[in-house]
Amino acid sequence: MSTQKVGPASLAPRKPGRVSKGERKAHSVRFPADHFDAYLEHADELGLDLGSYIVYRMAEAEGLALPNWLREELAANERVRREQVEFDLPRAG
Structure with a gap:
């Protein structure tokens, strides 16, 4: 007997x-x-959700390295900013 789902999903x-x-x-x-x-x-200023912001600030306060995912998220948000x-x-014209 197969348990494979069948249908739109x-x-x-x-x-x-x-x-x-x-x-x-x-x-x-x-x-x-x-x-x-x-x-x-x-x-919000850093483009982070609250949980990521707390991880950022805790690592900073404790002198710990930021997790890779958080460094990447901060870098991507900085590029967007x-x-x-x-x-x-304004463009010179």
Whole structure:
């Protein structure tokens, strides 16, 4: 007896998922309410989600190397910011 799925879902092409961030451990954190918006703003300025921002700041505070995925994400976000600045500059004419 076959357990292969048949139907529209089995015919759909696989969608690529997010890039793996490697083995990680989960931990719930409660932030002071009056700090939370500042954390979100700083994360957004770097183009990071809150979890990646916390990893960034913790590594920085502890003098640890940034994970490869985070270095790549920061570099890609910096390239995008530079391109946006170049695009927004007024053209001499």
